[in-house]
Amino acid sequence: MEIRNLLKYRQYWMGIAMLWIVFFHAGISCSGALSWIKTIGYGGVDIFLFASGIGNYSSYLRDRDPLAFLKRRIQRLAPVYIPFIIIWLTYKLVMDTSFLKYTVGNFFAIQGFTSNGGEFNWYLTGILICYILTPYLAQFVSEHSTKQTALMILGLLLISVAFWNDKRLIISITRLPIYTIGMLFKKHEDKVLYIKSKLLLVITFLAGSAILFIAYRCFRQLLWNYGLHWYPFILITPGLCMIISFVISAIENKHWTSVLFRPILSFLSLVGKSSFETYLIHIFAFDILAGVNAKHPLSHKSLTYACVGLCAILFAIAVNYTITQVQKKKTRATN
Numbered sequence: 001m002e003i004r005n006l007l008k009y010r011q012y013w014m015g016i017a018m019l020w021i022v023f024f025h026a027g028i029s030c031s032g033a034l035s036w037i038k039t040i041g042y043g044g045v046d047i048f049l050f051a052s053g054i055g056n057y058s059s060y061l062r063d064r065d066p067l068a069f070l071k072r073r074i075q076r077l078a079p080v081y082i083p084f085i086i087i088w089l090t091y092k093l094v095m096d097t098s099f100l101k102y103t104v105g106n107f108f109a110i111q112g113f114t115s116n117g118g119e120f121n122w123y124l125t126g127i128l129i130c131y132i133l134t135p136y137l138a139q140f141v142s143e144h145s146t147k148q149t150a151l152m153i154l155g156l157l158l159i160s161v162a163f164w165n166d167k168r169l170i171i172s173i174t175r176l177p178i179y180t181i182g183m184l185f186k187k188h189e190d191k192v193l194y195i196k197s198k199l200l201l202v203i204t205f206l207a208g209s210a211i212l213f214i215a216y217r218c219f220r221q222l223l224w225n226y227g228l229h230w231y232p233f234i235l236i237t238p239g240l241c242m243i244i245s246f247v248i249s250a251i252e253n254k255h256w257t258s259v260l261f262r263p264i265l266s267f268l269s270l271v272g273k274s275s276f277e278t279y280l281i282h283i284f285a286f287d288i289l290a291g292v293n294a295k296h297p298l299s300h301k302s303l304t305y306a307c308v309g310l311c312a313i314l315f316a317i318a319v320n321y322t323i324t325q326v327q328k329k330k331t332r333a334t335n
Helices: 003-007 010-025 032-039 043-061 066-095 097-107 122-143 146-163 176-187 195-218 232-252 255-273 275-295 301-334
Strands: none
Touching: 003 176, 003 232, 010 032, 010 043, 010 232, 010 255, 010 275, 010 301, 043 066, 043 122, 043 176, 043 232, 066 097, 066 122, 066 275, 066 301, 122 146, 122 176, 146 176, 176 232, 195 232, 232 255, 255 275, 255 301, 275 301
Protein backbone atom coordinates (compact mmCIF):
# COMPACT_ATOMS: atom_id res chain seq x y z
CA MET A 1 0.00 0.00 0.00
CA GLU A 2 1.28 3.47 -0.91
CA ILE A 3 1.77 5.93 1.93
CA ARG A 4 -0.63 8.37 0.23
CA ASN A 5 -3.44 5.84 0.72
CA LEU A 6 -2.84 6.02 4.46
CA LEU A 7 -2.39 9.80 4.61
CA LYS A 8 -5.82 10.33 3.04
CA TYR A 9 -7.34 9.45 6.42
CA ARG A 10 -5.66 12.47 8.02
CA GLN A 11 -9.00 14.10 8.80
CA TYR A 12 -10.01 11.08 10.87
CA TRP A 13 -6.73 11.29 12.82
CA MET A 14 -7.54 14.91 13.60
CA GLY A 15 -11.04 14.00 14.71
CA ILE A 16 -9.70 11.32 17.05
CA ALA A 17 -7.00 13.71 18.28
CA MET A 18 -9.52 16.41 19.18
CA LEU A 19 -11.80 13.97 21.00
CA TRP A 20 -8.76 12.73 22.94
CA ILE A 21 -7.76 16.29 23.84
CA VAL A 22 -11.29 17.17 25.00
CA PHE A 23 -11.32 14.00 27.12
CA PHE A 24 -7.92 14.95 28.56
CA HIS A 25 -9.11 18.42 29.58
CA ALA A 26 -12.47 17.28 30.96
CA GLY A 27 -12.79 16.95 34.72
CA ILE A 28 -14.00 13.37 34.39
CA SER A 29 -13.04 10.70 36.92
CA CYS A 30 -11.80 7.44 35.37
CA SER A 31 -10.15 4.24 36.51
CA GLY A 32 -8.05 1.47 34.99
CA ALA A 33 -6.98 1.65 31.36
CA LEU A 34 -9.38 4.54 30.68
CA SER A 35 -7.60 6.60 33.34
CA TRP A 36 -4.25 5.99 31.58
CA ILE A 37 -5.74 6.95 28.20
CA LYS A 38 -7.05 10.17 29.74
CA THR A 39 -3.74 10.93 31.48
CA ILE A 40 -1.80 10.91 28.19
CA GLY A 41 -4.56 12.64 26.22
CA TYR A 42 -2.21 15.52 25.43
CA GLY A 43 -0.83 13.12 22.79
CA GLY A 44 -3.74 14.23 20.65
CA VAL A 45 -1.77 17.43 20.04
CA ASP A 46 1.11 15.38 18.60
CA ILE A 47 -1.31 13.63 16.24
CA PHE A 48 -2.65 16.99 15.18
CA LEU A 49 0.81 18.49 14.61
CA PHE A 50 1.91 15.40 12.65
CA ALA A 51 -1.15 15.84 10.44
CA SER A 52 -0.53 19.59 10.21
CA GLY A 53 3.04 18.98 9.06
CA ILE A 54 1.65 16.87 6.21
CA GLY A 55 -0.81 19.56 5.15
CA ASN A 56 1.46 22.56 5.60
CA TYR A 57 4.28 20.92 3.62
CA SER A 58 2.01 20.81 0.57
CA SER A 59 0.62 24.26 1.26
CA TYR A 60 4.05 25.89 1.39
CA LEU A 61 5.45 24.06 -1.65
CA ARG A 62 2.47 25.24 -3.68
CA ASP A 63 4.35 28.46 -4.40
CA ARG A 64 7.27 28.45 -1.92
CA ASP A 65 6.24 31.94 -0.83
CA PRO A 66 6.50 32.39 2.98
CA LEU A 67 4.21 35.42 3.07
CA ALA A 68 1.59 33.75 0.87
CA PHE A 69 1.71 30.68 3.12
CA LEU A 70 1.22 32.75 6.29
CA LYS A 71 -1.59 34.67 4.60
CA ARG A 72 -3.40 31.42 3.80
CA ARG A 73 -3.01 30.22 7.39
CA ILE A 74 -4.27 33.52 8.80
CA GLN A 75 -7.22 33.56 6.40
CA ARG A 76 -8.13 30.05 7.56
CA LEU A 77 -7.97 30.86 11.30
CA ALA A 78 -8.97 34.53 11.52
CA PRO A 79 -12.73 34.14 10.79
CA VAL A 80 -12.91 31.83 13.81
CA TYR A 81 -10.21 33.26 16.04
CA ILE A 82 -11.02 36.98 15.96
CA PRO A 83 -14.71 36.76 17.02
CA PHE A 84 -13.81 34.10 19.56
CA ILE A 85 -10.93 35.99 21.18
CA ILE A 86 -13.02 39.15 21.45
CA ILE A 87 -15.72 37.21 23.33
CA TRP A 88 -13.11 35.49 25.52
CA LEU A 89 -11.30 38.75 26.35
CA THR A 90 -14.61 40.44 27.20
CA TYR A 91 -15.42 37.59 29.57
CA LYS A 92 -11.99 37.77 31.22
CA LEU A 93 -12.23 41.56 31.65
CA VAL A 94 -15.69 41.28 33.19
CA MET A 95 -14.34 38.72 35.64
CA ASP A 96 -11.12 40.65 36.38
CA THR A 97 -10.36 44.15 35.07
CA SER A 98 -6.64 43.68 35.78
CA PHE A 99 -6.61 41.28 32.81
CA LEU A 100 -6.47 44.38 30.58
CA LYS A 101 -2.65 44.13 30.41
CA TYR A 102 -2.97 40.80 28.60
CA THR A 103 -5.52 41.84 25.96
CA VAL A 104 -3.19 42.99 23.17
CA GLY A 105 -0.94 39.94 23.49
CA ASN A 106 -3.90 37.58 23.41
CA PHE A 107 -5.61 39.36 20.53
CA PHE A 108 -2.53 38.86 18.35
CA ALA A 109 -1.92 35.37 19.80
CA ILE A 110 1.58 36.27 21.00
CA GLN A 111 0.99 36.40 24.77
CA GLY A 112 2.48 32.93 25.10
CA PHE A 113 5.86 34.24 23.92
CA THR A 114 6.14 36.37 27.06
CA SER A 115 6.98 35.34 30.61
CA ASN A 116 4.03 37.31 31.99
CA GLY A 117 1.42 34.54 31.73
CA GLY A 118 -2.21 35.34 30.99
CA GLU A 119 -2.31 33.62 27.57
CA PHE A 120 -5.45 31.83 26.41
CA ASN A 121 -3.59 28.60 25.84
CA TRP A 122 -0.05 27.50 24.95
CA TYR A 123 -1.15 25.88 21.67
CA LEU A 124 -1.58 29.22 19.89
CA THR A 125 2.09 29.91 20.60
CA GLY A 126 2.96 26.43 19.36
CA ILE A 127 1.22 26.72 15.99
CA LEU A 128 2.67 30.20 15.43
CA ILE A 129 6.16 28.78 15.94
CA CYS A 130 5.35 25.98 13.48
CA TYR A 131 3.96 28.41 10.89
CA ILE A 132 6.97 30.72 11.16
CA LEU A 133 9.40 27.81 10.75
CA THR A 134 7.43 26.00 8.03
CA PRO A 135 9.21 27.71 5.08
CA TYR A 136 12.60 26.66 6.44
CA LEU A 137 11.57 23.15 7.47
CA ALA A 138 9.60 22.39 4.30
CA GLN A 139 12.38 23.74 2.07
CA PHE A 140 14.96 21.59 3.83
CA VAL A 141 12.84 18.44 3.70
CA SER A 142 12.06 18.92 0.01
CA GLU A 143 15.69 19.49 -1.03
CA HIS A 144 17.54 16.95 1.14
CA SER A 145 17.66 13.20 1.51
CA THR A 146 15.85 11.24 4.19
CA LYS A 147 19.11 10.72 6.09
CA GLN A 148 19.89 14.43 6.03
CA THR A 149 16.34 15.22 7.18
CA ALA A 150 16.72 12.68 9.99
CA LEU A 151 19.86 14.50 11.12
CA MET A 152 17.97 17.79 11.01
CA ILE A 153 15.19 16.27 13.15
CA LEU A 154 17.88 15.09 15.57
CA GLY A 155 19.14 18.67 15.59
CA LEU A 156 15.67 19.90 16.55
CA LEU A 157 15.72 17.41 19.42
CA LEU A 158 19.07 18.74 20.60
CA ILE A 159 17.86 22.34 20.32
CA SER A 160 14.91 21.48 22.57
CA VAL A 161 17.40 20.71 25.36
CA ALA A 162 17.99 24.47 25.66
CA PHE A 163 14.34 24.80 26.72
CA TRP A 164 14.49 22.27 29.56
CA ASN A 165 13.05 23.87 32.69
CA ASP A 166 11.36 26.57 30.57
CA LYS A 167 7.80 26.05 31.76
CA ARG A 168 6.27 27.95 28.84
CA LEU A 169 8.09 27.13 25.61
CA ILE A 170 9.25 23.55 26.19
CA ILE A 171 5.75 22.25 25.47
CA SER A 172 5.93 23.82 21.97
CA ILE A 173 9.58 23.30 21.04
CA THR A 174 9.51 19.57 21.81
CA ARG A 175 6.73 19.21 19.21
CA LEU A 176 8.82 20.51 16.27
CA PRO A 177 10.31 17.06 15.46
CA ILE A 178 6.91 15.39 15.00
CA TYR A 179 5.72 18.35 12.90
CA THR A 180 8.75 17.86 10.64
CA ILE A 181 8.26 14.08 10.48
CA GLY A 182 4.79 14.80 9.09
CA MET A 183 6.46 16.73 6.26
CA LEU A 184 8.79 13.79 5.61
CA PHE A 185 5.82 11.42 5.29
CA LYS A 186 4.17 13.77 2.80
CA LYS A 187 7.36 13.98 0.73
CA HIS A 188 7.46 10.19 0.41
CA GLU A 189 3.72 9.66 -0.07
CA ASP A 190 4.30 7.94 -3.43
CA LYS A 191 6.38 5.20 -1.84
CA VAL A 192 4.97 1.81 -0.92
CA LEU A 193 4.86 0.88 2.76
CA TYR A 194 6.44 -2.58 2.78
CA ILE A 195 6.51 -5.10 5.64
CA LYS A 196 9.85 -3.81 6.98
CA SER A 197 8.51 -0.25 7.17
CA LYS A 198 5.31 -1.44 8.83
CA LEU A 199 7.33 -3.39 11.40
CA LEU A 200 9.51 -0.34 12.04
CA LEU A 201 6.43 1.80 12.70
CA VAL A 202 5.01 -0.81 15.07
CA ILE A 203 8.35 -1.19 16.89
CA THR A 204 8.79 2.57 17.33
CA PHE A 205 5.18 2.85 18.49
CA LEU A 206 5.73 0.14 21.11
CA ALA A 207 9.13 1.55 22.12
CA GLY A 208 7.66 5.05 22.56
CA SER A 209 4.76 3.64 24.57
CA ALA A 210 7.17 1.72 26.84
CA ILE A 211 9.35 4.81 27.35
CA LEU A 212 6.29 6.90 28.21
CA PHE A 213 5.04 4.30 30.69
CA ILE A 214 8.46 4.06 32.37
CA ALA A 215 8.73 7.85 32.52
CA TYR A 216 5.39 8.04 34.33
CA ARG A 217 6.29 5.23 36.71
CA CYS A 218 9.86 6.23 37.55
CA PHE A 219 10.43 9.87 36.63
CA ARG A 220 7.08 11.55 37.21
CA GLN A 221 8.70 14.63 38.80
CA LEU A 222 10.79 15.18 35.64
CA LEU A 223 7.99 14.82 33.07
CA TRP A 224 7.39 18.50 32.35
CA ASN A 225 10.78 20.10 33.02
CA TYR A 226 12.67 17.70 30.76
CA GLY A 227 10.08 17.07 28.06
CA LEU A 228 9.38 13.47 29.04
CA HIS A 229 5.68 14.12 28.47
CA TRP A 230 6.27 14.77 24.78
CA TYR A 231 9.48 13.15 23.53
CA PRO A 232 7.98 9.60 23.54
CA PHE A 233 5.19 10.75 21.22
CA ILE A 234 7.79 11.42 18.51
CA LEU A 235 8.07 7.63 18.33
CA ILE A 236 4.42 6.86 19.09
CA THR A 237 2.57 9.20 16.75
CA PRO A 238 3.51 8.04 13.20
CA GLY A 239 2.83 4.40 14.04
CA LEU A 240 -0.40 5.26 15.85
CA CYS A 241 -1.67 7.28 12.88
CA MET A 242 -0.77 4.51 10.42
CA ILE A 243 -2.56 1.96 12.62
CA ILE A 244 -5.66 4.16 12.64
CA SER A 245 -5.46 4.42 8.84
CA PHE A 246 -5.15 0.64 8.41
CA VAL A 247 -8.14 0.07 10.70
CA ILE A 248 -10.33 2.60 8.86
CA SER A 249 -9.19 1.24 5.50
CA ALA A 250 -10.18 -2.27 6.59
CA ILE A 251 -13.57 -0.97 7.75
CA GLU A 252 -14.21 0.78 4.43
CA ASN A 253 -13.19 -2.24 2.36
CA LYS A 254 -15.97 -4.43 3.75
CA HIS A 255 -19.56 -3.49 3.02
CA TRP A 256 -21.09 -4.51 6.35
CA THR A 257 -18.44 -2.79 8.47
CA SER A 258 -18.57 0.27 6.23
CA VAL A 259 -22.33 0.58 6.80
CA LEU A 260 -22.06 -0.20 10.53
CA PHE A 261 -19.31 2.31 11.26
CA ARG A 262 -20.37 5.02 8.80
CA PRO A 263 -22.00 7.26 11.46
CA ILE A 264 -18.88 7.06 13.64
CA LEU A 265 -16.55 7.82 10.73
CA SER A 266 -18.77 10.71 9.61
CA PHE A 267 -18.70 12.14 13.12
CA LEU A 268 -14.89 11.81 13.30
CA SER A 269 -14.61 13.56 9.94
CA LEU A 270 -16.80 16.45 11.13
CA VAL A 271 -14.75 16.82 14.31
CA GLY A 272 -11.57 16.76 12.22
CA LYS A 273 -12.88 19.52 9.96
CA SER A 274 -13.83 21.67 12.96
CA SER A 275 -10.73 20.89 15.04
CA PHE A 276 -9.65 24.51 15.53
CA GLU A 277 -13.15 25.57 16.53
CA THR A 278 -13.40 22.61 18.89
CA TYR A 279 -10.07 23.49 20.47
CA LEU A 280 -11.07 27.10 21.18
CA ILE A 281 -14.63 26.45 22.35
CA HIS A 282 -13.94 23.51 24.66
CA ILE A 283 -11.05 25.30 26.42
CA PHE A 284 -13.31 28.29 27.04
CA ALA A 285 -16.26 26.13 28.15
CA PHE A 286 -14.15 24.08 30.58
CA ASP A 287 -12.57 27.27 31.94
CA ILE A 288 -16.03 28.62 32.80
CA LEU A 289 -17.10 25.27 34.23
CA ALA A 290 -14.00 25.08 36.42
CA GLY A 291 -14.82 28.53 37.81
CA VAL A 292 -18.39 27.48 38.56
CA ASN A 293 -17.18 24.28 40.22
CA ALA A 294 -14.72 26.23 42.40
CA LYS A 295 -17.52 28.38 43.80
CA HIS A 296 -20.33 25.84 43.77
CA PRO A 297 -19.00 22.25 43.68
CA LEU A 298 -20.86 20.18 41.10
CA SER A 299 -22.77 17.20 42.44
CA HIS A 300 -22.33 15.28 39.17
CA LYS A 301 -18.99 16.64 38.00
CA SER A 302 -18.05 13.91 35.51
CA LEU A 303 -21.47 13.88 33.88
CA THR A 304 -21.53 17.68 33.68
CA TYR A 305 -18.10 17.81 32.03
CA ALA A 306 -19.11 15.08 29.58
CA CYS A 307 -22.27 16.98 28.58
CA VAL A 308 -20.48 20.32 28.28
CA GLY A 309 -17.69 18.71 26.25
CA LEU A 310 -20.17 17.11 23.85
CA CYS A 311 -22.07 20.40 23.49
CA ALA A 312 -18.80 22.24 22.79
CA ILE A 313 -17.95 19.73 20.03
CA LEU A 314 -21.40 19.98 18.43
CA PHE A 315 -21.36 23.78 18.63
CA ALA A 316 -17.88 23.82 17.04
CA ILE A 317 -19.15 21.66 14.17
CA ALA A 318 -22.06 24.08 13.65
CA VAL A 319 -19.71 27.09 13.69
CA ASN A 320 -17.37 25.46 11.17
CA TYR A 321 -20.29 24.58 8.89
CA THR A 322 -21.68 28.13 9.04
CA ILE A 323 -18.32 29.74 8.26
CA THR A 324 -17.71 27.30 5.41
CA GLN A 325 -21.09 28.08 3.84
CA VAL A 326 -20.53 31.84 4.13
CA GLN A 327 -17.11 31.51 2.48
CA LYS A 328 -18.59 29.40 -0.34
CA LYS A 329 -21.23 32.07 -1.00
CA LYS A 330 -18.57 34.78 -1.11
CA THR A 331 -16.52 32.72 -3.54
CA ARG A 332 -19.52 32.19 -5.84
CA ALA A 333 -20.37 35.90 -5.68
CA THR A 334 -16.77 36.82 -6.56
CA ASN A 335 -16.70 34.40 -9.49
